[in-house]
Amino acid sequence: MRKKVDFLIIGSGIAGLTFALKVAHKGKVLIVAKDKTDETATKYAQGGIAAVMYTPDTYEKHIQDTLKAGDGLNDERIVRLTITESTERVKELINWGTHFDKKKSGKYDLAREGGHSEHRVFHHKDKTGYEIEKTLVAQIKEHPNIEILQKHFAIDILTQHHLGKELNKKSKGIKCFGAYVLNPETKEIMTILSKVTLIASGGAGNVYSTTTNPRIATGDGVAMVYRAKGQIENMEFFQFHPTSLYNPGERPSFLITEALRGFGAILKTADEKEFMHKYDERGSLAPRDIVARAIDTEMKLSGEEHVYLDCRHLEKDDLIREFPTIYAKCLTIGIDITKDMIPVVPAAHYMCGGIKVDEYGRSTIQNLYASGEVASTGLHGANRLASNSLLESAVFSHRSSLNAMEHIDDIGFCDEIPDWDASGTVLNEEMILITQSLKEVQSIMSNYVGIVRSNLRLKRALDRLEIIYKETEDLYEKSVLTQRICELRNLIIVGYLIIKMAMQRKESRGLHFSIDYPNDSDKNGYISNNYEF
Ligand code: FAD
Numbered sequence: 409m410r411k412k413v414d415f416l417i418i419g420s421g422i423a424g425l426t427f428a429l430k431v432a433h434k435g436k437v438l439i440v441a442k443d444k445t446d447e448t449a450t451k452y453a454q455g456g457i458a459a460v461m462y463t464p465d466t467y468e469k470h471i472q473d474t475l476k477a478g479d480g481l482n483d484e485r486i487v488r489l490t491i492t493e494s495t496e497r498v499k500e501l502i503n504w505g506t507h508f509d510k511k512k513s514g515k516y517d518l519a520r521e522g523g524h525s526e527h528r529v530f531h532h533k534d535k536t537g538y539e540i541e542k543t544l545v546a547q548i549k550e551h552p553n554i555e556i557l558q559k560h561f562a563i564d565i566l567t568q569h570h571l572g573k574e575l576n577k578k579s580k581g582i583k584c585f586g587a588y589v590l591n592p593e594t595k596e597i598m599t600i601l602s603k604v605t606l607i608a609s610g611g612a613g614n615v616y617s618t619t620t621n622p623r624i625a626t627g628d629g630v631a632m633v634y635r636a637k638g639q640i641e642n643m644e645f646f647q648f649h650p651t652s653l654y655n656p657g658e659r660p661s662f663l664i665t666e667a668l669r670g671f672g673a674i675l676k677t678a679d680e681k682e683f684m685h686k687y688d689e690r691g692s693l694a695p696r697d698i699v700a701r702a703i704d705t706e707m708k709l710s711g712e713e714h715v716y717l718d719c720r721h722l723e724k725d726d727l728i729r730e731f732p733t734i735y736a737k738c739l740t741i742g743i744d745i746t747k748d749m750i751p752v753v754p755a756a757h758y759m760c761g762g763i764k765v766d767e768y769g770r771s772t773i774q775n776l777y778a779s780g781e782v783a784s785t786g787l788h789g790a791n792r793l794a795s796n797s798l799l800e801s802a803v804f805s806h807r808s809s810l811n812a813m814e815h816i817d818d819i820g821f822c823d824e825i826p827d828w829d830a831s832g833t834v835l836n837e838e839m840i841l842i843t844q845s846l847k848e849v850q851s852i853m854s855n856y857v858g859i860v861r862s863n864l865r866l867k868r869a870l871d872r873l874e875i876i877y878k879e880t881e882d883l884y885e886k887s888v889l890t891q892r893i894c895e896l897r898n899l900i901i902v903g904y905l906i907i908k909m910a911m912q913r914k915e916s917r918g919l920h921f922s923i924d925y926p927n928d929s930d931k932n933g934y935i936s937n938n939y940e941f
């Protein structure tokens with residue numbers, strides 16, 4: 409089946425949906441989502457969206473906090489434009505119907521998270537993402553120009569590499585003409601031709617064994633663009649959230665929002681001792697990379713599988729009112745957060761790098777934009793400041809939409825793109841081959857390419873991954889296409905890119921920490937010594 413649309417959007421989180429709502433008056437929009445429309449990382453966001461609204465906060469303070477967290481690798485021009493557009497984008501979400509919590513005075517009740525010098529996080533209790541996603545999906549469903557294909561999987565973007573050799577030779581630069589999309593139920597592969605394509609496919613936390621990310625986060629967008637020879641960058645900066653609920657066997661790991669530490673919760677060891685001030689004067693509210701490494705160190709020192717977050721000193725009614733989801737979730741595993749400490753452990757959380765884009769969300773492939781977690785805009789540098797991700801998605805989908813609408817009338821369809829060629833694929837692969845390889849990839853990445861790295865560990869990871877890569881490519885060539893094998897292939901590419909980029913970085917910077925390149929602060933103290941195990 410072939411289909412033509414003006415705007416093809418891969419992904420139905422905040423990045424995809426806000427872009428869709430903005431461009432829909434200009435042409436036909438198709439959103440493809442590989443699960444149910446609302447099954448996105450966006451839906452699980454707890455803490456909120458950072459934006460400047462009231463004094464004493466200023467754009468400059470938010471800019472400086474973002475730069476400080478990014479450890480000198482942010483693109484300052486991008487940081488400045490993102491933060492100065494933050495107020496407008498949050499007001500827009502409010503106008504679409506999103507409810508953020510207010511104080512009795514009528515002012516927004518802004519929270520504070522790690523690395524923020526002011527209270528500036530708009531939130532809806534501890535389920536901000538759910539509120540945003542619900543609001544946007546409702547808007548999308550009302551729009552006559554927007555169609556959603558849920559439970560459809562984008563396999564690859566279409567470029568001139570899909571044309572015969574003669575046609576391919578004629579074109580200059582790589583161009584995107586749409587995507588091949590699989591309907592896993594019927595096994596049909598659709599050819600979707602578009603003038604403009606937006607990749608908004610989210611993150612890749614499932615490359616690690618423990619992650620807060622939902623199952624959809626398998627790095628498909630990064631892998632598609634890498635295969636199409638677009639530029640990918642900064643993949644070595646994978647953020648581990650310091651506090652996911654320690655509940656072995658649960659996947660994804662349930663997040664315990666940083667806002668809880670902003671509310672006064674304190675990290676402690678099993679013997680109830682605070683430890684964060686040994687590592688950073690900001691204590692439990694230091695930026696994530698520092699807190700995650702400190703927890704990792706404490707766990708290695710004690711031999712325990714987790715540390716604790718203590719809320720017992722906080723006012724009970726306020727705690728339950730502000731964090732109802734966390735309170736209820738913990739009760740299901742026998743923890744009453746008003747009486748018991750919460751066992752927490754770091755988990756892979758956010759991909760700071762991704763598809764390289766410019767200030768209008770343009771990738772290095774023509775007519776292909778990227779926004780949201782999949783994009784690398786330059787905002788985060790070596791480490792993302794909490795709650796800047798939803799903001800980045802809103803800002804860059806807005807900027808991409810303006811640029812795409814300006815140019816769409818000059819773009820045509822590429823009718824010469826052939827349909828998917830499934831000849832030669834006869835094998836219905838055994839699922840065990842895929843699930844086992846996936847576990848191996850996750851274990852390699854977690855053991856050798858996690859919070860603490862070394863040259864030796866990275867080399868070992870690359871050698872091991874190469875074997876799985878070859879086996880999987882062989883299987884892929886012969887197999888009838890399924891979503892699972894495509895996702896495995898994509899995660900292997902993501903793992904490969906993280907390792908390769910980590911190997912190229914001969915320093916410890918932000919989220920990339922290597923015992924072979926200790927920072928000055930580490931030489932003085934605690935971290936590097938503890939990692940010699
Ligand atoms: P997502 O919301 O993840 O959407 C991705 C979409 O792409 C989905 O619709 C998926 O089906 C689709 N997709 C992917 N691959 C394919 C494919 N091959 N074919 C078809 N469709 C595909 N950030 C903050 O700023 N504040 C927070 O408080 C916060 N809390 C978080 C809490 C949790 C538990 C998690 C996991 C993340 C949190 N983050 C937070 C990060 C933030 O939620 C995400 O970075 C952001 O929501 C990403 O939005 P997105 O639109 O880029 O992608």
Ligand code: SIN
Nearest residue numbers: 454455665666794795
């Ligand atoms: C959290 O609520 O702690 C997550 C915030 C984020 O990832 O930005």
